[in-house]
Amino acid sequence: MSLLRHRRTKGSAKVALKLSGVLVAIYAVLIGQALLARKKIGTTKDRPPHSDTIYGVDSPGEPIRALLIGDSTAVGYGVTKREQTPAAQLAEGLSHVLDTPVSMRLEAVVGASSIDLLDQIKAAEDHNPEMAFILVGANDIRRQVRPSISAARLGVAVRALRDSGAEVVVGTVPDLGTIKVFLPPLRNVVRYWSRRLARAQTVA
Numbered sequence: 077m078s079l080l081r082h083r084r085t086k087g088s089a090k091v092a093l094k095l096s097g098v099l100v101a102i103y104a105v106l107i108g109q110a111l112l113a114r115k116k117i118g119t120t121k122d123r124p125p126h127s128d129t130i131y132g133v134d135s136p137g138e139p140i141r142a143l144l145i146g147d148s149t150a151v152g153y154g155v156t157k158r159e160q161t162p163a164a165q166l167a168e169g170l171s172h173v174l175d176t177p178v179s180m181r182l183e184a185v186v187g188a189s190s191i192d193l194l195d196q197i198k199a200a201e202d203h204n205p206e207m208a209f210i211l212v213g214a215n216d217i218r219r220q221v222r223p224s225i226s227a228a229r230l231g232v233a234v235r236a237l238r239d240s241g242a243e244v245v246v247g248t249v250p251d252l253g254t255i256k257v258f259l260p261p262l263r264n265v266v267r268y269w270s271r272r273l274a275r276a277q278t279v280a
């Protein structure tokens with residue numbers, strides 16, 4: 077019996093060792109693909125054009141104070157013209173629909189994650205926003221923050237804005253699996269992560 081147990085134990089150890097080897101290999105592939113994707117996407121230190129201004133100045137009434145916070149998707153990473161930035165597009169659209177001026181304030185930061193939202197809200201206290209927009213989540217995925225934690229931090233930020241009297245709109249993290257430079261199996265992994273986080277953000 078002891079010999080049989082020894083053989084089973086030895087066999088289990090071999091299976092565990094092979095499984096560990098497979099997992100390490102998969103992880104290495106994912107890291108390699110992530111580095112390759114980052115190289116293809118590239119980086120830039122150039123900040124998009126300044127978008128903090130009043131839009132729709134020809135419209136009647138006092139400007140509505142709006143705030144945009146979050147990460148590079150909110151900043152408009154890679155954009156070269158002010159009218160192309162998310163802040164400008166949001167403000168122009170609001171001004172057109174509401175037929176009133178919109179004073180936009182951008183506090184989003186490239187590389188920010190959900191944990192940075194409260195600092196961005198605090199930085200805009202003097203603006204006293206009536207409307208707030210949040211675009212965040214991609215860096216939470218990149219840093220492998222658990223969706224429950226990331227969503228909880230988002231929820232805290234939303235409540236802080238609501239308590240200050242602002243209406244809040246959240247753009248959940250997009251499906252990162254649609255980015256073509258991500259090759260399988262990395263594409264499948266980031267699609268799963270982003271959809272899982274988006275669901276948690278929706279609940280929050």
